[in-house]
Amino acid sequence: MSANKLVNKEKRRNIILSLLLIALVLGICGYLEANKYTYSYMISIIERSMVYAVVAVSMNLVNGFTGLFSLGQAGFMALGAYVTAIFTIPVSQRPSVYYISGINPVIANIELPVIVAMILGGLVAAGVAALIGFPVLRLKSDYLAIATLGFAEIIRACIAAPQFDTITNGSYGLKSIPGFTSIFQPLILSAICIGFMVLLINSSYGRMFKAVREDEIAAEAMGINLFKTKELSFVISSFFAGVSGGMLAMFMRSIDSKTFQVALTYDILLIVVIGGIGSVTGSVLGAFIVTAGREILRFFDEPLYIGSINVPLFRPGFRMVIFSILLMIVVLFYSKGLMGTNEFSWNGIIGFFKNFGKKKAKKVEGAAR
Amino acid sequence: MSLTTFLQQCLTGISLGGAYALIAIGYTMVYGILRLINFAHGDIFMMAGYFMIFAMASLPWFIALPVVLIVTTALGVGIERVAYKPLRSAPRMSVMISAIGVSYLLQNLATYLFTALPMGYPEVPGLKKVYQLGGLSASFVTFLTPVLTLILVYLLITLIQHTKMGMAMRAVSKDYETASLMGIDINRTISITFAIGSILAAVGSILYFTDRMTVFPFSGSLPGMKCFVAAVFGGIGSIPGAVVGGFLIGMGETALVAAGYSTFSDAFTFVILIVILLVRPTGLFGEKTTNKV
Incomplete structure (x- = not known):
C-alpha cells in the first residue's frame, strides 16, 4: 500500500513540476513578447530554435527511431516552405514578388490562412515522400542516405529551374512572406508537432519503428510489414519536415532555393547527433543549444584585441571552425550525445541530483577518513 | 548540331569524366x-x-x-x-x-x-x-x-x-x-x-x-557526390567500374548542359543513381552479396 502511495505521490509531484515548467516557459515567452523590441534578437534565436526542433525531431523519427539513415530533410523542408510561401504571400504583393516572369494564373489569386497553407505544405512533402519511398526505402543504409540526399538535391534543382519560374520564381526566390504574429505562434505550432510525434513514438506504431531499427529480420519474423512500417515513418517525418519548412519560411520571410542546400540537412543532423540519436527531448535540447551556440560563438568572428595587440585567429569564419571542431569532439568522444537514447523525466533529474549528492557525501566521508 | 560541335562536346565530356573517374576511385576503394x-x-x-x-x-x-x-x-x-x-x-x-x-x-x-x-x-x-x-x-x-x-x-x-x-x-x-x-x-x-x-x-x-x-x-561537395554516384554506378569496390561510371556521368552531364538543361545537370546524376540502384543494386561490375542473419 505504502509503495502505491509513494508512486502516486511521485506522479503528483511530476505533474506539478511539469505544470510549473510550462508556466515558466509561457511566462518567459510572455515577458519577451511584451518587450519584443528590446529582446528582438533573443526572440529570433528562440523562434529559429523552435523551427529546428520540429525538423530535428522529425529527422530523429526516421534516423533514430526507425534506423533509416535518411538525409532528405532539406528537400522536404523546401517543399513545405515553398507551398506555404506561395499560398500566403498577400495577393496585393504578388506582382512585386513575381516581377520578372509573372505569376502562374492558377495560383495568382489563391490566398490561404497560414495554418492551412502550412498543413498543405506538409501534405505535399508527405506525398512526395510517399512516392520517393517506393523505390528508395528498399535500399540499405548508405545507399539510402545517398539516394535521399540526391532526391533533396533534385527537389532543389526543380525549384530553381527556369521552367517553373511562374510558380517558384526560380532563382530569385520568394519574399514578402507574412511572418509570425507573436512568439506564441511558433511555440504552439512546434509543441503540437512534437507532441504528436511523441505520441506516435509511444504508440504501437512507435514500437514497430523501434523493432525495425533493432533488427529488420527479427521484426519481419514477428509479423511486421517492413516496407509499410518504413514508409509510414518516412512519410510522417516528411510531413513534419514540410511543416517546419513552412515555419522556416515564415521565420525568414524570404526564401530561395539556396536556403535548402545539403548544408541545412547537415545542420539538422548535427542537432540530432548532439542531442542524442533516438531521444526526442535530446533533439529539442540540441536545437536550442546549437542555434544559441552559433549566436553566442559569434564573438569569435569579431577581431579581438588584447591591449593593442590583435589576436590573429579571430576573424570571420572562425566561429564555424570552432563549431565544427566541437561537433567532431562530440562525434568521436561522446557518440551518445547529450541524452543518448534517454528521455527527459523528472524522476531521472531528481535521481541524478540525489546520486550526485550521495557521491559527494561519500567523497567527503572518504576525505575525512 | 553539327558533327564538329558534337565531337567538341564529347571531348569536353570525356575530359570531365576523366577527372570524375579519378575521384570516384577514391570512393570505391574506401x-x-x-x-x-x-x-x-x-x-x-x-x-x-x-x-x-x-x-x-x-x-x-x-x-x-x-x-x-x-x-x-x-x-x-x-x-x-x-x-x-x-x-x-x-x-x-x-x-x-x-x-x-x-x-x-x-x-x-x-x-x-x-x-x-x-x-x-x-x-x-x-x-x-x-x-x-x-x-x-x-x-x-x-x-x-x-x-x-x-x-x-x-x-x-x-x-x-x-x-x-x-x-x-x-x-x-x-x-x-x-x-x-x-x-x-x-x-x-x-x-x-x-x-x-x-x-x-x-x-x-x-x-x-x-x-x-x-x-x-564548396566546390568539392557536388563533384564529390557525383563521383560517389559514379562509383555506385560502376559497382562499388570495382575500380574499372568507377572509371566507366566517371566517364558516363561526365559525358551525360555535358550532354545535358549542351542541350540547354544545365539546371538539371546535377539532378541527372541522382536520377541515374536511383535508376541503377533499382535495376541493378550492385552496379555494373559489382559482386553480388547475400543477406545473412
Missing part, C-alpha cells in the same frame, strides 16, 4: 574496405585545389606538383587516423556522421582560411595551350585528362593485382576480420588505401580545376 561513404573525399579534392594555389604562388610548377600530392595524401591519411580509426568498432551510422562532420569541418576551415570568395587557379605551363585537331579546338589538359586517367588506372590495377600490398587490400575488403587473423596489418592497409585515394583526388583536382579556373570552399 567503400570497398571500410564500407564507408567518405563524405570528406570531395572536400579533400577541394583542399588539393587550394594547396595547388599556394604551392604555385611560391614554387616552380615541377616542385609544386609533388608538394601538392604529398600534402593532400597527408591530409587524407590524417583524416582517417583522427576521425575514422577511433570508430572502427562503432556502428556504421556513427562513422558516417563522423565523415559528414569532417566534410563540414573542412568546408568551414576553407571558408575561414581562404574566404568564401572564389580564388583563381594557377596555370601549369603548357596545360592551357590550345591545340587544333581538325575542326576541334581544345586545351592540352582536355586531351591529357582521359589519357592520364587510363594510365593511372592501369598502374593502380597492376598494383592491386600483382603486389603483396594489393593482395592485402583485396583480402581486407573481402573479410576484415579474417584478414587480420592472417597477419595483415589492417591499419596500415587502410592508410595506404586512403593515401592512394587522396593522390588520385589531387591529380583529379589539378585536371578539373585547370579547366574550371576557380576554387571556392
Whole structure:
C-alpha cells in the first residue's frame, strides 16, 4: 500500500513540476513578447530554435527511431516552405514578388490562412515522400542516405529551374512572406508537432519503428510489414519536415532555393547527433543549444584585441571552425550525445541530483577518513 | 548540331569524366574496405585545389606538383587516423556522421582560411595551350585528362593485382576480420588505401580545376557526390567500374548542359543513381552479396 502511495505521490509531484515548467516557459515567452523590441534578437534565436526542433525531431523519427539513415530533410523542408510561401504571400504583393516572369494564373489569386497553407505544405512533402519511398526505402543504409540526399538535391534543382519560374520564381526566390504574429505562434505550432510525434513514438506504431531499427529480420519474423512500417515513418517525418519548412519560411520571410542546400540537412543532423540519436527531448535540447551556440560563438568572428595587440585567429569564419571542431569532439568522444537514447523525466533529474549528492557525501566521508 | 560541335562536346565530356573517374576511385576503394561513404573525399579534392594555389604562388610548377600530392595524401591519411580509426568498432551510422562532420569541418576551415570568395587557379605551363585537331579546338589538359586517367588506372590495377600490398587490400575488403587473423596489418592497409585515394583526388583536382579556373570552399561537395554516384554506378569496390561510371556521368552531364538543361545537370546524376540502384543494386561490375542473419 505504502509503495502505491509513494508512486502516486511521485506522479503528483511530476505533474506539478511539469505544470510549473510550462508556466515558466509561457511566462518567459510572455515577458519577451511584451518587450519584443528590446529582446528582438533573443526572440529570433528562440523562434529559429523552435523551427529546428520540429525538423530535428522529425529527422530523429526516421534516423533514430526507425534506423533509416535518411538525409532528405532539406528537400522536404523546401517543399513545405515553398507551398506555404506561395499560398500566403498577400495577393496585393504578388506582382512585386513575381516581377520578372509573372505569376502562374492558377495560383495568382489563391490566398490561404497560414495554418492551412502550412498543413498543405506538409501534405505535399508527405506525398512526395510517399512516392520517393517506393523505390528508395528498399535500399540499405548508405545507399539510402545517398539516394535521399540526391532526391533533396533534385527537389532543389526543380525549384530553381527556369521552367517553373511562374510558380517558384526560380532563382530569385520568394519574399514578402507574412511572418509570425507573436512568439506564441511558433511555440504552439512546434509543441503540437512534437507532441504528436511523441505520441506516435509511444504508440504501437512507435514500437514497430523501434523493432525495425533493432533488427529488420527479427521484426519481419514477428509479423511486421517492413516496407509499410518504413514508409509510414518516412512519410510522417516528411510531413513534419514540410511543416517546419513552412515555419522556416515564415521565420525568414524570404526564401530561395539556396536556403535548402545539403548544408541545412547537415545542420539538422548535427542537432540530432548532439542531442542524442533516438531521444526526442535530446533533439529539442540540441536545437536550442546549437542555434544559441552559433549566436553566442559569434564573438569569435569579431577581431579581438588584447591591449593593442590583435589576436590573429579571430576573424570571420572562425566561429564555424570552432563549431565544427566541437561537433567532431562530440562525434568521436561522446557518440551518445547529450541524452543518448534517454528521455527527459523528472524522476531521472531528481535521481541524478540525489546520486550526485550521495557521491559527494561519500567523497567527503572518504576525505575525512 | 553539327558533327564538329558534337565531337567538341564529347571531348569536353570525356575530359570531365576523366577527372570524375579519378575521384570516384577514391570512393570505391574506401567503400570497398571500410564500407564507408567518405563524405570528406570531395572536400579533400577541394583542399588539393587550394594547396595547388599556394604551392604555385611560391614554387616552380615541377616542385609544386609533388608538394601538392604529398600534402593532400597527408591530409587524407590524417583524416582517417583522427576521425575514422577511433570508430572502427562503432556502428556504421556513427562513422558516417563522423565523415559528414569532417566534410563540414573542412568546408568551414576553407571558408575561414581562404574566404568564401572564389580564388583563381594557377596555370601549369603548357596545360592551357590550345591545340587544333581538325575542326576541334581544345586545351592540352582536355586531351591529357582521359589519357592520364587510363594510365593511372592501369598502374593502380597492376598494383592491386600483382603486389603483396594489393593482395592485402583485396583480402581486407573481402573479410576484415579474417584478414587480420592472417597477419595483415589492417591499419596500415587502410592508410595506404586512403593515401592512394587522396593522390588520385589531387591529380583529379589539378585536371578539373585547370579547366574550371576557380576554387571556392564548396566546390568539392557536388563533384564529390557525383563521383560517389559514379562509383555506385560502376559497382562499388570495382575500380574499372568507377572509371566507366566517371566517364558516363561526365559525358551525360555535358550532354545535358549542351542541350540547354544545365539546371538539371546535377539532378541527372541522382536520377541515374536511383535508376541503377533499382535495376541493378550492385552496379555494373559489382559482386553480388547475400543477406545473412
